[in-house]
Amino acid sequence: MNTRRDFLKKMSGMGLGLLAAAGVGNSLSCSKPGPTVTLEKTTLVTVTAAPATAFVSFPWPYQKLDPLKAADKAYSNFARGRCMYAVFESIIGMLRDEYGAPYKSFPTAMMKYGAVGIADWGTVCGALNGAAAAISLFIDADPAEEIINELFYWHSLTALPDYKPSSTKFASIPASVAGSPLCHQSITGWSKLSGFTTNSQERVERCVRLSASVTRKAVELLNQKTDGIFKAAYKVPDGVTACLVCHGPGSVQGDVHTTSETNCLRCHEVLDPATHPAAK
Amino acid sequence: MNTRRDFLKKMSGMGLGLLAAAGVGNSLSCSKPGPTVTLEKTTLVTVTAAPATAFVSFPWPYQKLDPLKAADKAYSNFARGRCMYAVFESIIGMLRDEYGAPYKSFPTAMMKYGAVGIADWGTVCGALNGAAAAISLFIDADPAEEIINELFYWHSLTALPDYKPSSTKFASIPASVAGSPLCHQSITGWSKLSGFTTNSQERVERCVRLSASVTRKAVELLNQKTDGIFKAAYKVPDGVTACLVCHGPGSVQGDVHTTSETNCLRCHEVLDPATHPAAK
Numbered sequence: 001m002n003t004r005r006d007f008l009k010k011m012s013g014m015g016l017g018l019l020a021a022a023g024v025g026n027s028l029s030c031s032k033p034g035p036t037v038t039l040e041k042t043t044l045v046t047v048t049a050a051p052a053t054a055f056v057s058f059p060w061p062y063q064k065l066d067p068l069k070a071a072d073k074a075y076s077n078f079a080r081g082r083c084m085y086a087v088f089e090s091i092i093g094m095l096r097d098e099y100g101a102p103y104k105s106f107p108t109a110m111m112k113y114g115a116v117g118i119a120d121w122g123t124v125c126g127a128l129n130g131a132a133a134a135i136s137l138f139i140d141a142d143p144a145e146e147i148i149n150e151l152f153y154w155h156s157l158t159a160l161p162d163y164k165p166s167s168t169k170f171a172s173i174p175a176s177v178a179g180s181p182l183c184h185q186s187i188t189g190w191s192k193l194s195g196f197t198t199n200s201q202e203r204v205e206r207c208v209r210l211s212a213s214v215t216r217k218a219v220e221l222l223n224q225k226t227d228g229i230f231k232a233a234y235k236v237p238d239g240v241t242a243c244l245v246c247h248g249p250g251s252v253q254g255d256v257h258t259t260s261e262t263n264c265l266r267c268h269e270v271l272d273p274a275t276h277p278a279a280k
Numbered sequence: 281m282n283t284r285r286d287f288l289k290k291m292s293g294m295g296l297g298l299l300a301a302a303g304v305g306n307s308l309s310c311s312k313p314g315p316t317v318t319l320e321k322t323t324l325v326t327v328t329a330a331p332a333t334a335f336v337s338f339p340w341p342y343q344k345l346d347p348l349k350a351a352d353k354a355y356s357n358f359a360r361g362r363c364m365y366a367v368f369e370s371i372i373g374m375l376r377d378e379y380g381a382p383y384k385s386f387p388t389a390m391m392k393y394g395a396v397g398i399a400d401w402g403t404v405c406g407a408l409n410g411a412a413a414a415i416s417l418f419i420d421a422d423p424a425e426e427i428i429n430e431l432f433y434w435h436s437l438t439a440l441p442d443y444k445p446s447s448t449k450f451a452s453i454p455a456s457v458a459g460s461p462l463c464h465q466s467i468t469g470w471s472k473l474s475g476f477t478t479n480s481q482e483r484v485e486r487c488v489r490l491s492a493s494v495t496r497k498a499v500e501l502l503n504q505k506t507d508g509i510f511k512a513a514y515k516v517p518d519g520v521t522a523c524l525v526c527h528g529p530g531s532v533q534g535d536v537h538t539t540s541e542t543n544c545l546r547c548h549e550v551l552d553p554a555t556h557p558a559a560k
Contacts, residue, residue: 058389105385109338112424113416119428121461122538123404124397133413136393144392148399181401187537197534254477257467258402270550 056102062138064226065094067219071163074215078208083126084114084133086211091134091219106137122184127207127214128155135218139225146232147221149260152181153234154217156262161209163216173206179266186210240264336382342418344506345374347499351443354495358488363406364394364413366491371414371499386417402464407487407494408435415498419505426512427501429540432461433514434497436542441489443496453486459546466490520544 073090081089088111096103111133113119114126132148139147159175174194178186187198187207196202224230236244236259243264247256353370361369369388376383391413393399394406412428419427439455454474458466467478467487476482504510516524516539523544527536 058387060387102385105382107338107340107417109420110413110417112421113412113428116537116539118404118409118412118461119425119432120538120540121404121429121432122541123461124401124409129398129404129409132393132398133390137387137390140389141392145399148393149401152399152401181398181403184536184538188535191535191537197529198537199529199534203537249477249479254479255468255471256464257396257471257478257483258400258464259396260400261402267547 059136059138059140059144060102062222062226063095063099064223065091065219067216067223070094070219071212071216072165075163075165075208075212078211081109081112082115083207083211084130085109085111085126086208087127087130087215087218088134090215091131091222092137117183122187123182125155125178125181125183125186125210125214127211128152128181130211131214131218135222138222143225147225147230150230150232150234151214151218151221152260153262155214156181157234161206161213163209163212165209165212168205170202170205173202173209179262185266236260237262339416339418339420339424340382342502342506343375343379344503345371345499347496347503350374350499351492351496352445355443355445355488355492358491361389361392362395363487363491364410365389365391365406366488367407367410367495367498368414370495371411371502372417397463402467403462405435405458405461405463405466405490405494407491408432408461410491411494411498415502418502423505427505427510430510430512430514431494431498431501432540433542435494436461437514441486441493443489443492445489445492448485450482450485453482453489459542465546516540517542 070090073094074086077089077093078086080086085108089108092103092106092108096106111130114124114129117123117126118129128151131151135147135151136144138144156178159177161173161175174190176186176190176193178189180186180189187203190196190206191198191203194202194206196206221230240261240263244256244259245251247253248259249257350370353374354366357369357373358366360366365388368391372383372386372388376386391410394404394409397403397406398409408431411431415427415431416424418424436458439457441453441455454470456466456470456473458469460466460469467483470476470486471478471483474482474486476486501510520541520543524536524539525531527533528539529537
């Protein structure tokens with residue numbers, strides 16, 4: 001981990017540098033310590049500096065975090081806003097606690113929306129949505145997509161959760177391979193494997209731990225990217241590539257826009273032999 | 281539309297009031313007009329006030345917008361960051377342009393991550409992800425979920441896009457009913473209906489217009505909520521309720537956590553009569 005001084009030095013080459021160049025630096029001198037104000041319903045923040053770094057240029061600066069501590073944060077944050085919030089708030093919150101601005105200006109509570117695949121629709125796993133949002137705050141466009149892609153493959157092909165809290169009332173929380181980035185498929189698959197219903201306390205604990213697992217992995221990937229040592233471990237599986245030969249962008253059918261997936265047959269379980277040559 | 285003065289008056293009862301109570305108000309007097317600085321790669325913002333409202337309490341204040349103007353913004357913003365960014369930036373950007381802080385502190389460019397269902401994975405429609413994020417910035421928890429739920433049903437059951445730009449080079453962009461909030465299903469369904477491949481210019485134009493449609497609807501819903509006249513028009517379809525009798529939370533199977541959906545058979549096309557009683 002680098003020091004706070006290193007980080008502020010790094011910042012001076014980014015947003016603060018821009019502010020100084022723009023003649024806004026004077027406003028910084030107006031800052032002074034103050035009492036606490038409510039940033040969001042669940043968090044009190046001490047005002048120690050004028051929030052001029054709210055104007056930091058995009059993407060925001062990232063400073064390496066301890067992946068295990070971030071996972072622990074996510075485990076405890078889950079109860080205040082569930083999966084998407086837990087992941088996003090844990091990463092941004094650790095930076096906020098350590099460095100203050102610009103992170104303290106981010107209304108992380110907005111990320112509660114991702115729970116149960118967004119408003120109970122079971123679409124994308126909220127932990128992944130939160131991690132993708134955090135990654136995209138620190139890395140722009142295609143490089144961000146590369147990290148998110150790696151995270152999504154890891155999530156979909158790894159037995160999760162692989163995080164265990166230091167103390168727990170649960171004897172065992174089974175792990176399962178989701179084979180998908182979707183909340184519905186991930187939870188239903190786990191429920192069938194474990195035998196626990198989806199509204200059981202065990203299922204909730206599974207999602208709490210999964211949020212911690214995803215946070216840890218996201219921080220590991222961000223740290224690797226920061227150190228310039230990130231290297232993708234996953235690629236599009238051969239089975240998916242085979243489907244995209246006929247269905248992907250630029251192909252004969254050209255009716256599938258998605259290019260990253262673990263297994264098309266996860267949803268397309270039965271191919272009609274009357275209309276699908278490969279199924280004959 | 282209310283005036284800027286009305287809005288600032290409203291704000292004084294929220295974040296600015298908190299700041300004043302906390303003794304941070306003095307820092308506001310340090311603000312002064314300044315030159316432009318880079319907020320994000322694509323946007324220049326004039327610094328006209330100290331960004332003290334970055335400490336506005338959550339959720340952030342919403343001020344009614346013109347839905348048609350917001351849709352036009354989304355149509356033009358798409359090219360700079362695609363679907364999720366287009367929707368989110370259009371809503372936040374209109375508030376930023378009109379009111380400045382706290383909206384100018386939000387790094388909207390981070391929302392580029394939602395394109396093609398997040399990093400090409402075809403999960404949740406990026407326009408929906410962006411709209412849900414914006415709604416959740418202004419409305420907390422369950423009330424936000426109610427608005428998002430309405431938006432998702434409208435998106436999934438309405439022939440879209442229903443937005444047409446004032447001028448266009450395209451003779452016709454067909455509309456389709458996605459029957460799903462997922463990017464992959466939405467685009468593939470449209471491609472099959474229209475006959476255009478998913479990497480055609482027509483498909484891109486379809487998603488640009490769909491982003492505008494979703495922005496318009498999201499603003500309409502936010503305005504209705506602001507006026508206290510929001511009323512949900514959609515409910516869980518009978519077909520989905522029938523599935524949840526056995527599979528939903530608290531049921532015999534209890535293996536499905538998702539409770540909002542348009543049609544379970546959209547994915548579960550073939551039910552095995554050997555294992556599924558209803559299919560016998």
